[in-house]
Amino acid sequence: MNRFIALYLSLLSVFNIAVEAKIDRNAPHGHTGILTPYSPGPFSLKLGNKDESELLKGNSVMKQLPPDDPKESLGGKAICVQDVQAPKRAVWRQILDVDSYQGKVNKVKKCKNYKVIKNPDGTVNFKTEMVLGVMPGYSYTNFYNHCYHQEQDSVTWSLDYDKSSDFDDVAGHWHVEDHPSKPGCSRVFYACDLKVKNALPKPIMNFLQKTALKQATAWVKKESEGNPEDAIPSQYLK
Template identity: 55%
Template sequence: MTRLLFTALLLVLYSSAFAKKDYNKPHGHGPVLSPYKPGKFEGLSLNKSEEKKLAEGKSVMKQSMPDPNDPNPAGGAICVQDIQAPLDAVWSQILDLDNYKKKVAKVLESKNYKVAPQKDGKYQIKTKMVMGVMPGYKYTSFYDHTFHPREGSMTWTLDYDKTSDFDDVSGHWHVAEHPSKPDCTRVFYACDIKMAGSVPKPIINFIGKVALKQATSWVKKESEGSPVANLPKPFDSAKDAILSK
């Protein structure tokens, strides 16, 4: 195949994969991955070596244990990170979705289009996010988060009322007091992504491994840099529930 023909073929594949979409249309299907439940990651334990690594400021990758009876289990890697900052300072960063572009590598745009307190004390947060993975590849997706202050968790899926470039997403933040260090927080993060169509291996590697570690490292950096940060305004009423954990 000549270089000119090969280049033309790449352009056709690229244009078909990233053709302009009407993102305001429904996604085309509902959940494929099972959503995470708020609260602790059941069955997850850390050995002495992993505890030592966390104490050194490094993150630890663990495998989640999906329900064997679930036909579409949400399971995969969980990233664990210790942060020298209190619970509310950590949540102030995670909930600051409107400003992820300033703090999180590869995030090109992040904007809430709905923040709604619920009668049961939870919050629904819908967010548009654009992520640039590598030159020529960016993914626009719409997320439907549920913040559970009493459980110390935020879970999310896609907002299926809009079209996203990812085929499906299921994620979970869990933030807890450190088991032995005062004013220190232990953070758990998991996010399962189902890609749409054929995807180059470097992108899969980035999303599956690198992005998972970066998700907790930026929270550590920002939280430790602002250990007395306040919760974003829509969530300030959740502070007591967070600190009661």
């Protein structure tokens, strides 16, 4: 049975590579957005005493939210909160340095900016190709259009609809603020709404909807606390 499973996963991987080779990634995505985009700035999220207790222990707190469309089943909506024993600038260094994600972020097989644009209003758009390998046979290539809002301490993003991604749509939001009671520390909020094109096995959806959110804030916490003197990359500053 184990040999059969190994062979099955191997065939899935080969099939995935074959399908990947046929996709024209420079073709338009097919639509220009389905999910509701996030606005930069603080989340309107209330944390209770139990939540604060978990954060104090160093754990993250995740809140599942209803999807924009109650009939939607091919995706999810959640917010993850994490306290970090490092200042905001160190946290932003880790989030914005996307070219260094590979090797630090679990399941990320490739992550590279292909365009960075400073806008007249002080925001910065950075477009990123990311390859996520969840398990053999399940690898996802997506192109993201992020926008760093320095004054609002936020990054919001969607897909880059000028390119073809494997996910149907994504809407995301990082927000970093000073910790409400610990000077020199930060509180990080991370939300990423996802819509896939086809139904996926439950373990894959659980990873994409839940595990990936917790891992995202966990690695940011680890790397920021390990490098508290880091600063925001100059290319993102006004």
